[in-house]
Amino acid sequence: MKKRITALIMSAIMLLTLCSCGKNASVRVNSAKIGKGVYAYFTDLAKRECEKNGETDVTALANKMLIRYVAVNSEFANRGIDLTLEEKSTLSNTVNSYWHLFSKYYEGIGVSKNDLYKIEESKCYETRLMEAYYSENGDSPMTDSELKEFFNNNFVAFRSATGFLTTVDENNNTVSLSEEERQKTAEVFKRMANEINEGVASVDNAASYAENVAVTDSVVVIDKNSTKYPDGFFDNVKGIEVGTAGSFTVGDYIFTVTRSDITSDELFNEYKSDCLKAMKGEEFEKIIEAWTAAYSVN
Numbered sequence: 001m002k003k004r005i006t007a008l009i010m011s012a013i014m015l016l017t018l019c020s021c022g023k024n025a026s027v028r029v030n031s032a033k034i035g036k037g038v039y040a041y042f043t044d045l046a047k048r049e050c051e052k053n054g055e056t057d058v059t060a061l062a063n064k065m066l067i068r069y070v071a072v073n074s075e076f077a078n079r080g081i082d083l084t085l086e087e088k089s090t091l092s093n094t095v096n097s098y099w100h101l102f103s104k105y106y107e108g109i110g111v112s113k114n115d116l117y118k119i120e121e122s123k124c125y126e127t128r129l130m131e132a133y134y135s136e137n138g139d140s141p142m143t144d145s146e147l148k149e150f151f152n153n154n155f156v157a158f159r160s161a162t163g164f165l166t167t168v169d170e171n172n173n174t175v176s177l178s179e180e181e182r183q184k185t186a187e188v189f190k191r192m193a194n195e196i197n198e199g200v201a202s203v204d205n206a207a208s209y210a211e212n213v214a215v216t217d218s219v220v221v222i223d224k225n226s227t228k229y230p231d232g233f234f235d236n237v238k239g240i241e242v243g244t245a246g247s248f249t250v251g252d253y254i255f256t257v258t259r260s261d262i263t264s265d266e267l268f269n270e271y272k273s274d275c276l277k278a279m280k281g282e283e284f285e286k287i288i289e290a291w292t293a294a295y296s297v298n
Helices: 001-015 036-049 055-078 084-108 113-133 144-154 179-197 203-208 233-238 266-271 272-290
Strands: 027-029 030-032 155-164 164-169 175-176 220-221 244-250 253-260
Touching: 001 030, 001 175, 027 055, 027 175, 030 055, 036 055, 055 272, 084 113, 084 244, 144 155, 144 266, 144 272, 155 179, 155 203, 155 233, 155 272, 164 203, 179 244, 179 253, 203 253, 203 266, 220 272
Parallel strands: none
Antiparallel strands: 027 030, 155 220, 155 253, 164 175, 244 253
16 A cells, blocks of 8 residues: 555656646536636646647646546446445545645645545546456456456566666766776676575665665566656566566666566455556546546536
8 A cells, every 4th residue: 555655646746847727716517516626636737738738728638637537426426336445545545645745736726635635536436447347247347367367467576676877977967877887887786686596685785786776675566568667677577587686777777676476366466456457448548538428518
């Protein structure tokens, strides 16, 4: 739970760059009245995504986001689904964390804590709707065995030590290390991997091998389309034998990675929703788009 909240907070930091351009009045989507704070959130988000476009494009995108929000909430209510106590607890913790860090920002764009709760709650609704849609008794049933096969083939679990093949010059610009320095660093990370495999080292003591090393504090799970790591990272990790360590370079980053077994039921159950989203996310997005056809902002 803590890992997921942390990831959400990192995503929310991007919101700090948004402009304060919230609406001063509520709007309606069909017959549903939407509070001005919720609309301010979507208008502000649209402003960021359309920063080089005019007000017409901003309004159109904000309305599209708002319609999607209402369509998801309506479908969730119509299907008689409810969030579990654990989901509600996680939701509350997420919103509290966001509000603790960014309350001044949100208040500045006219978004209250309750507005933020509604928006995050709708994201939970979407996850539950997708799970219901593809459940055993859903509209398009999928079995756990199908999902697990996809999970095993398209996700990796690992811990990593990340080094940087860059430095800062006298003008405070980031520049690549010389070829000689890059080679020396690569040898250090390769030695780290070898000694992990020999049982005389671990990812946890990576800092004793090199300076400025970022180490994951627990097992990380990503799918092949993850943007959390540079292109090529997934394939390199996939090429490491489970239970062993390997070292490789991607661009200006160098890694020593210990690959974990991803086939455990524990990991699958923890990341089942992520697996479903990776497998069926694009398809489900089209389903949501079909739901939105019945709604309009007025």
